[in-house]
Amino acid sequence: MLRRIGHELLLLSGDSTSRVLPIKKIAENEYQIRFEKEFTFDPIFLVNTTKRLLAKDPLVNDYVVKVLNASDGSVAYGYAISKNKKDEIIACVGRKQPRAHYMINIKLKPAGINTVKNGYLLGSLPFLAFVGFIFFRSVKPGRALPNDDQHKDMITLGSVLFDTKNRKLNINEKVIELTGTETRLLLIFARSPNETVERSRLQKEIWEDEGVIVGRSLDMFISKLRKKLELDPTINIVVIRSRGYRLEINA
Template sequence: MHLSRNLFSGTRKYLLGLLLLSFISVVCLAFSINGGDDFTTARREVLLRRIGHELLLQSGDSTSRVLPVKKIAENEYQIRFENELTFQSASLVNTIRRLLAKDPLADDYIVNVINSANSSVAYGYAISKNKKDDIVACIGRKQPKARYMVNIKFKPTGINTAKSGYLLGSLPFLAFVGFIFLKSVKPRKTLTKDQDKNMLYLGSALFDAKNRKLIINEKTTDLTGTESRLLLIFALSPNETIERSRLQKEIWEDEGVIVGRSLDMFISKLRKKLEFDPNIKIVVIRGKGYKLEISA
């Protein structure tokens, strides 16, 4: 019985440990996802600086700097320049399209070129994954020299939202799985020392030796005095061979009569009462005796 309770306790600890490990794995995954987002952002900013560099070259400026790219909103970036420049709308559209093709998450975006002097939009257009939805106007015009800023706003892909919700979405699932596991493994009642002497667990069955009852799957079966004494011998030595002579001596010696066929009859009766649990069997060990086999 102590072994059974220890096994149950170990099972609960195993399940709780498994749930804890799953939770830690989800947290680590969430952090790794955030790390991936940081890399994507850094790579995108490099591409945006490259766009600024090529726009300066097209304007005939190979010496002034592209200022650090600024993230002005979620999914929106600003390319700034040290000096004034001029640009042709067609070259601007083609340059940005060519370089952003290297960003797998930049299928849809809006570009606005802002004149820093008055914060007005000097030129703007929209690119879509479906080219039929592109909005590009004034493609052949050259813009006058001024201090410009290029704002590029990317369409949210939903990936960041999904990744952010991955952890929160997993927690209820883990809680549900834990509830199902812990509910399915019902704790057995703790027995007092007096009860320990008379109540024994045989696999999933409970044997009440004092009251001569066998409880299997909440079904109670009454035992006779002889059946109870016989089962008690087996229960105290599970999965061990018990000699036939010992069983006969301990059960019938006090009555002064030992009949071999009586033992076989009571063994047969016990087998029928134990058949509700397929994991408990009384088997014959030829030439020796019997064994109460309790499988896990």
């Protein structure tokens, strides 16, 4: 999962050839993702990607992420994710980071571990204070603090950032508009990646509420979606004969 985080970051930056180096364990429950070359990244994509991938591990509840400049070890960006939402710290998600040689440190707090006894929470406090400092320095007086709720409609699919609210795809820094029907269709696939979705279900959820189902309409919209997603070679909508379709996302 940690390698997948690095892989998806590189794809979003337009790099599909350089390597994610072997994951390095740097302390108890703390790991480092290293990269072969420089890249740039969007903080909200990093936040959403780690949330999506690490949520698959039932043993991980809370974690702290630090993005470091490999040249001097300085912190370029950081945030803390917690099962208890009020303890999360996510700052400055709207500012794309410049191209540089980064390393990503992820400190996990496994579920069931006493945080005071094992020192996880105490060890993270200086960094959390630092993140808070960045957060308040980055917000001008009188301006509303960033609200992560505005990004709840963002879904990552491979290197694609799917903005369901504004009906847009962001692929390798290119923005592609979607129609309302294309958005509803892709949202169904996005909620069940790498799983077969029955043709009858797609027709029912997309068109039945409008009082009409046109047999070939589904094929037409699938074709349009394929074309819009083709900028990311790791994503494809494939036909499952006599059943339906599947959104395949390959690492």
